[in-house]
Amino acid sequence: MQQNKNDVWVGLFVVIGIAALLFLALKAANLLQINFNPTYQVTARFDNIGGLKPRSAVRSAGVVVGRVESIGFDDQSFQANVVLKMDARYAFPKDSSLKILTSGLLGEQYIGVEAGGDEANWAQGAVITQTQSAVVLENLISQFLFSKAAEGGEKKE
Amino acid sequence: MTGLLSDLGRAVRLGLSAVGLATRLFVRLLQLLPATLARFGLVRDQIHFLGNYSLAIIAVSGLFVGFVLALQGYYILQRYGSSEALGMMVALSLLRELGPVVTALLFAGRAGTALTAEIGLMKAGEQLSAMEMMAVDPIRRVLAPRFWAGVFTMPLLAAVFSAVGILGGWLVGVVMIGVDAGSFWSQMQGGVEWWNDLGNGVLKSLVFGITVTFVALYQGYMAQPTPEGVSRATTRTVVVASLWVLGLDFGLTAMMFTV
Numbered sequence: 001m002q003q004n005k006n007d008v009w010v011g012l013f014v015v016i017g018i019a020a021l022l023f024l025a026l027k028a029a030n031l032l033q034i035n036f037n038p039t040y041q042v043t044a045r046f047d048n049i050g051g052l053k054p055r056s057a058v059r060s061a062g063v064v065v066g067r068v069e070s071i072g073f074d075d076q077s078f079q080a081n082v083v084l085k086m087d088a089r090y091a092f093p094k095d096s097s098l099k100i101l102t103s104g105l106l107g108e109q110y111i112g113v114e115a116g117g118d119e120a121n122w123a124q125g126a127v128i129t130q131t132q133s134a135v136v137l138e139n140l141i142s143q144f145l146f147s148k149a150a151e152g153g154e155k156k157e
Numbered sequence: 158m159t160g161l162l163s164d165l166g167r168a169v170r171l172g173l174s175a176v177g178l179a180t181r182l183f184v185r186l187l188q189l190l191p192a193t194l195a196r197f198g199l200v201r202d203q204i205h206f207l208g209n210y211s212l213a214i215i216a217v218s219g220l221f222v223g224f225v226l227a228l229q230g231y232y233i234l235q236r237y238g239s240s241e242a243l244g245m246m247v248a249l250s251l252l253r254e255l256g257p258v259v260t261a262l263l264f265a266g267r268a269g270t271a272l273t274a275e276i277g278l279m280k281a282g283e284q285l286s287a288m289e290m291m292a293v294d295p296i297r298r299v300l301a302p303r304f305w306a307g308v309f310t311m312p313l314l315a316a317v318f319s320a321v322g323i324l325g326g327w328l329v330g331v332v333m334i335g336v337d338a339g340s341f342w343s344q345m346q347g348g349v350e351w352w353n354d355l356g357n358g359v360l361k362s363l364v365f366g367i368t369v370t371f372v373a374l375y376q377g378y379m380a381q382p383t384p385e386g387v388s389r390a391t392t393r394t395v396v397v398a399s400l401w402v403l404g405l406d407f408g409l410t411a412m413m414f415t416v
Contacts, residue, residue, distance in 0.1 A: 017313025
C-alpha cells in the first residue's frame with residue numbers, strides 16, 4: 001500500500017469521531033454501568049398504576065433494583081398487569097409488597113419495594129398481589145372536599 | 158383548456174422522470190459499494206475533503222449550541238427548581254435532535270454545496286463526457302467515492318457536534334453558572350439511554366448523511382452544464398437537502414421516540 005499524506009489526516013478525523021462517540025457512550029449514556037446481569041421477571045397486579053411507564057425504575061430503599069418491562073391490562077380482574085424485570089443479584093421475600101410512589105411532588109413515578117419476612121424468595125414468573133396503587137390527585141381532592149362538606153353539615157345540625 | 162391539461166401532463170411526466178432518474182442513480186450508488194471500497198484511496202481523499210475540513214465549523218457550532226442550550230435550559234429549569242436536570246436536558250436535546258439535524262444542515266452548506274459545484278463544473282467542462290469517452294464510468298469513478306465518503310463522515314461529525322456541545326453545556330452550566338457538577342453528570346447518565354437516545358441519534362445522522370450527500374450529488378450530476386445551471390444547482394442543493402432533512406427528522410422522531 002502506498003502512503004499518502006491524507007492518510008494521517010483522515011486517520012486523525014476518524015479517531016476524533018470515534019473518541020466523540022466513546023465520550024457520548026461512556027460519559028453521557030454511562031454505558032459502562034449498564035448491567036448485562038441476569039434478571040428475573042415477576043408480574044405485579046395493581047388497581048391503578050397512575051402515570052407509571054415502561055422503563056420506570058423499581059427501587060428498594062432508594063436503590064434501583066429493577067425496571068418496568070411492560071404494562072398490560074387484564075380484562076378479567078380489571079387490573080393492570082405490570083411485568084417487572086428484577087436484577088438477579090437482589091432477592092426479595094415472597095411477601096414483599098409493592099407501592100407506586102412519586103419522586104418529588106411532580107416527579108416521575110416509580111415502584112417501591114418493601115421487603116417482607118417470608119423465608120422463600122420471589123422466583124421467575126411470580127405474581128405479586130400485595131400492591132398499593134398510585135395516588136390519584138383528583139381522588140384525594142374529592143375526598144378532602146367531601147370530608148369538609150360532611151364536617152360543615154355536622155356543624156349545622 | 159388543452160394547454161392547461163398538457164401543462165399538467167408535462168409537469169407530472171417531468172416529475173416522474175426525475176424520481177426515476179434519482180432512484181436509478183441511488184440504486185447504482187448502493188450497488189457500487191464493493192467496487193468503491195476496492196479503490197479506497199478515492200474514498201479516503203473524499204473523507205479528507207468532506208470530513209476534516211468540516212470539523213472546525215462543526216466543532217465551533219456545537220460548542221456554541223451547547224453554551225446556548227445551557228443558558229436557556231437553566232433559565233427555564235430554575236423556575237421549577239430543578240436546575241440539576243440541566244445536564245440531562247442538554248445531553249438529550251443534543252443527542253436526539255440538535256446533533257444530527259444541525260450537523261446535517263451545516264454539512265449541506267459546507268460540504269454539499271462543494272460537491273454539487275465540483276460535479277456540476279466537471280459536467281460543464283465536459284470532463285464527465287470525456288471520462289465516458291475513455292470508457293471510465295463517471296458514476297463509479299467520481300460519484301460513488303464521494304457518496305460513500307459522505308455517508309461515512311456524517312455520523313462521526315454528528316458525534317463530534319454532540320460531544321463538543323455537551324462539553325459546552327458543562328462549561329456554561331457547571332463552570333459559569335455553578336450547577337453542581339455531580340448532579341449535572343449523574344442526571345445526564347440517569348436520563349440518557351444508550352440505545353434509545355444515542356443509538357437512534359447515530360441512526361438519524363446516518364440517514365441524514367445519505368440524504369444530504371445524495372441530494373448534492375444528484376443536483377450536481379443533473380445540473381445544466383452552464384455557469385448559471387451550476388449556480389442554480391448549488392442553491393437547490395442547500396434548499397432541497399435542508400427540507401429533506403427537516404422533513405425526515407419529523408418522520409424519524411415520530412417513529413423512534415413515541416412511547
